Amino acid sequence: MPLKILVTAKRVEDPESKIKVKPDGSGIVTEGVNYKMNPFDEIAVEEALRLKERHGGEIVVASIGGEKSATEIRAALAMGADRGILVRHDGPLDPMVVSALLAKVFEQEKPDLVILGKQSIDDDQNQAGQYLAERLGLAQATFASKTESLESEAEQKKEPGVKLAPDGRSVAVVREVDGGVETLEVTLPAVVTTDLRLNKPRFASLPGIMKAKKKELKELQAAALGVDLAPKVVVKRLESPPSRKGGVKVQDVEELWKKLHDEAKVV
């Protein structure tokens, strides 16, 4: 049974970029910072591609943000997603706003499955998928993972970790929880959020990048969707965490033991 899947692609600071707080604490220094798709969203896109390769269907990729967020949608299209929707909104976002806007996209597109990164690596809130599921009255399977490792044969074969039931009405999702892994079966449509070990996202191929340029990318104006766009979680001030001073190098285990046992008294 073909699946229509909605995935997200948020534009975030590259995790390899050095993040520094502005002296007045009003934001971060953006000069010299690169941007890319949220790594957890890349995993979401990859999972959607694997499900489509297995079952057929369509992948719609959505992003919310300024005009530059089109870059991240194109990146997902280059990986193989079919078309994009950019919800234009300049200004701060919080998971309440994001989930309200995604709920509107959901109502327009009526997908069978929504797959989002479990968190974006800028605000690290880990909320949007759960808010979305509740708003839509759907089941949620957060922190999707799989039992096989990322070096396993199943991963080499690019098998989806999210398993569609034979009757096509639900998916089984292995979740990372404290003390082990849990499996949930959720009725479609459903919301899934991805954890790190669900898959290794593919790189876009050159033909993929060329094709992506011709794929449909629709723009919606957030202000026209009838959603309260005022963030409810308001950042007042940012600061750098207290820096930790490096300590001393010890010559050998003997000296290390003395430091730990006699000086720090932790063992």
Added chain:
Amino acid sequence: MANVLIVAEQSGGAIRKATLHAISAGRELARRTGGELQLALLGKGIGALAEELAGYGAGVHAADAAVLEHPLAESYAPVVAEIARAVQATYVGAAATAFGKDLLPRVAARLEAGMATEVLGFGGNGAEVTFRRPMWAGNVLAEVEIATPMKVFTVRATEFPAAAKEGKGAVRAAAVSVDAAALRTRYAGFKEVKSARPELTEARVVVAGGRGTKGDFKPIETLADELNAAVGASRAAVDAGWVPNDWQVGQTGKVVAPELYVAAGISGAIQHLAGMKGSKVIVAVNKDPDAPIFQLADYGLVADLFKALPELAGKVKGSR
């Protein structure tokens, strides 16, 4: 006056330790705002646990029903939201465990509340509470304000002390109006990763290994057992399938703050450091003298972990 509701977490017939840290956060908020602290406990056959929880001096709202046997966000969220409304809670919180992170945003959506995840502490003045929380993998600390009437949060357990028992609260049965037949989520099993060692986020000592182990965690585990420590791992070691997922320490894994953290064969990627830099004493053992981990380790030893760790384990053994 602003009442506070803390959602407790239980598994395997016990209250999770992380909950005790969340109770401390709840007490702090209640004290500041002049409100009352209340606790919610959900599950099946939880009568005795509810009584135990009442020993922390707050009223316990126990939702005990077959439909709540497994902690499904879909069935738990409406029950928690109803308790929150019944006790007129302004603040609804839990520990930032997998359970709390899964459930609380869904509760927040139901209460039309904004939420702060992984809170490290409270700021602001008097009853005007702000939340301190990490962003960008802990590279930035933010002070945030939640502008909705009800405010939801999870706390990083290591940032608040474990609550001690004091007084005796009343246990009340909470209404459960979840229709099992209408649920869209079905629990289909749990695979426990068993360990005789202390839980990673609760251990006094953590010994962690990374790429430098080349997949052989023996020296890590031997030292850990000598120190009665939990075993942790870097993302590289977990991704390689060498060790279970839930050993991962880091921004995207578990955040730990033990008294002693031994990082062996771990270079110290930003995302790993975010998960352990709150540790009191950090020891790094690495063959590479330029490994970034040395920049924040209190004691750095440039050595082969396969030689150094067994030697250290021998010292520990000999000292007893």
